[in-house]
Amino acid sequence: MRCQRCTETAAVEIRRHHTAFCNAHFIEFFDRQVQRAIDDEHMFTRDDRVLVAVSGGKDSLALWDVLRRLAYPVTGLYINLGIGEYSEESYRKTAAYAEAHGAALLVADIPGEYGMSVEEFARATRRVSCSACGLSKRYLFNRVAVEHGFTVVATGHNLDDEAAVLFGNLLHWQVEYLARQSPVLPSTHPRLARKVKPLYRIAEREAAAYAIISGIDYIVEECPNSIGAKSLLYKEALNLLEQATPGTKQGLYWGFLERGRPLVEAQDTAVLRDCIHCGQPTTSEVCAFCRMTERAAERMRVRRAGAAAAVAQTSAPAETGAPLAVVPPVGE
């Protein structure tokens, strides 16, 4: 198969677009799709300060790379979730990219800041890991952005991710979640950064192809906590349909944005106020992150008090609501 743009042998076939490209023209295609996402959805301009959430995986590293090449003023944010070897390896990949490209990177450290990993949050509050982790990341993305003067947070969610989330929300008819699913969530509070997903036009395998062609070394392993995650099952079901009918996922997600979302967006009636502990925007008195970390700290106090009674030892509990320490190890 030949590249659609030149006589080279095609390296990447894009069945849903009935096309194929050589390496160089694939990168051009990728850039065009990302630029179109940014422009069509009014995600940001070159005057915005954009914080890119980077996990060390293909999607977020590809996003960071393409935004830098498209000359947007972006800074990476890596969050140490404390998930053992997985977190260590994902940090190494992120830091290596930053160093190799002289890219600005901030690092937020959950165990360093809160005395616990996201897995310990989950165990202490009887949540599933992915729930505690997602809550922590969403909280820190926004808090770091606002505290460091970024107006926009960009995440690496691709078309497959968005289609799978949409599918899950439809399977359960979670109308309030459907109402908030969009490539752009505007800022509706002075301390809420705009959230954007510039890869929503890019399939998962295209993000991987971009990273490989661009020589980006990313962490290939999935998070060990994601084994058996529903989102992977939703992706498997959608892949079955995509295989038979290329464009299924795009049809589902873009069709939703065009024809479904207008019917549900009025269902998003959330009113934001300030968390009385940390000041971050929330729909309740104390935000979900503070509630989780406080409950986890309380459980740890109880556990430690029990241990102390046995070995006559005391231990300082993790404190919440404190200013967040962010380390800029390279770049900035």
Added chain:
Amino acid sequence: MRCQRCTETAAVEIRRHHTAFCNAHFIEFFDRQVQRAIDDEHMFTRDDRVLVAVSGGKDSLALWDVLRRLAYPVTGLYINLGIGEYSEESYRKTAAYAEAHGAALLVADIPGEYGMSVEEFARATRRVSCSACGLSKRYLFNRVAVEHGFTVVATGHNLDDEAAVLFGNLLHWQVEYLARQSPVLPSTHPRLARKVKPLYRIAEREAAAYAIISGIDYIVEECPNSIGAKSLLYKEALNLLEQATPGTKQGLYWGFLERGRPLVEAQDTAVLRDCIHCGQPTTSEVCAFCRMTERAAERMRVRRAGAAAAVAQTSAPAETGAPLAVVPPVGE
């Protein structure tokens, strides 16, 4: 595993309800689910004359059987679609049931009435077979019902069917189809019968179990034209999820009825008028069925004229808009 109601060994497990039944208690469960569908959705009462569309498959024969046992005054309607051996076999199963149970059955004969099978309609009008067949069946269900004084048409669509159709409509965000997907479609025109689906709470395998336990001999083969049909692929994808999480299909469909449908039903803005050829309700001047049969007849005339020129032979074209002949072979 034991029956939830008695000490017998369970014969049918229903994972989405966390339960299992012996044969006798499964039939009780089945009856209860159908009765609940009829009552909750106000499908019909014992004063309605109900026409049951019967294909000879497990779902429609089970529906016919359960409605007769629940003492509803029902009559079967079999439509000969002219799909070769498949149609012959499905008619034999239907007629055998009617004869064995003394059940009233009407028969409408598409090739006999229109001079062509649904496959020939499809070929002549360049439609896919399932589209020509579905259009023909919907048309004849209503026309036979109205011409014979039935107020309600009941079809054997089960939970799996409804979930798969919903999934397909969501994949393409066909909002106007979503607006019309319901276990009950009311009569909105003097010549439009109410359409009901009393098996919408019953999974496909439960309909099969009912037929087997009840000793109903049904046609097991799928229609030969359904090979590769999208609906089978949608069922496969949903089965993958149902296997991992029993109740997925029920959650999708019932959740839609409860929370999704209220958001879309205002999108059904169809205004019905009388087809100027056959008088059946339609949204355009000539109904889709008359347009299809007239176009097919025209093509056949052209083809026959060509053949006639060659062999000096003429042939009468199929006529449309004529009163429909319905044969009540047994029962009525």
